[in-house]
Amino acid sequence: MAQIFGMVGEPRFRAMERDAVDTARAREPAVIVPGGGWAAQPGQLDAARKDCLLIYLKCTPATAARRAEQGEVRPLVAGAADPVDRIRTLLAAREPFYKLADYEVSSDVKPTSAVAREVIQLARQHGGW
Numbered sequence: 001m002a003q004i005f006g007m008v009g010e011p012r013f014r015a016m017e018r019d020a021v022d023t024a025r026a027r028e029p030a031v032i033v034p035g036g037g038w039a040a041q042p043g044q045l046d047a048a049r050k051d052c053l054l055i056y057l058k059c060t061p062a063t064a065a066r067r068a069e070q071g072e073v074r075p076l077v078a079g080a081a082d083p084v085d086r087i088r089t090l091l092a093a094r095e096p097f098y099k100l101a102d103y104e105v106s107s108d109v110k111p112t113s114a115v116a117r118e119v120i121q122l123a124r125q126h127g128g129w
Contacts, residue, residue, distance in 0.1 A: 006075065014041055025051055031119060033057075036090065037076070039097040053126050055119055056101035059108045061087040102126075 004013055017038055024032045025048065032052070039045055048054060059067075065083040068074045080086035098104075103122050107115045 010037075010075075014038070018044065021048070029123070031123075036094060039100075040094045045097060045100050053103070053123055054101040055122060056098040056104045057107045057115065057119075058098070058104050059106070061085075061091055063108050064091075 004016065008016070014037065017034055018041060021032055021034050021038065021044070024030060045054065061084045064087045065077070068077050068083065068087075076090060077083050077086050105115060105118050105122075110118075
């Protein structure tokens with residue numbers, strides 16, 4: 001992801017991300033986890049709401065920064081003097097969109113397996129699986 005983002009820039013990356021989500025939505029039920037900026041792109045949530053169950057996996061900026069350090073490079077956080085502050089700024093802009101999700105699942109202190117079970121349970125309740 002970081003390489004694509006760096007090679008083509010954010011606008012082209014977001015277009016590619018939208019296309020990938022649209023392609024995934026056209027297939028059988030699946031869990032789709034787009035980048036954090038996807039939800040803030042005009043029209044994306046409205047389009048997805050037609051055939052998707054939207055779940056906001058919520059965590060604090062400190063948790064997100066720690067996870068970013070342990071995983072794949074997040075282009076909008078990489079190189080930030082204070083990654084937690086940078087994520088806090090991104091979250092302030094994006095959270096109003098995230099809050100439009102059908103459900104919110106806290107992912108701060110739960111193991112990944114517990115978060116996954118909760119997401120699957122919500123999907124099953126809505127006939128997705």
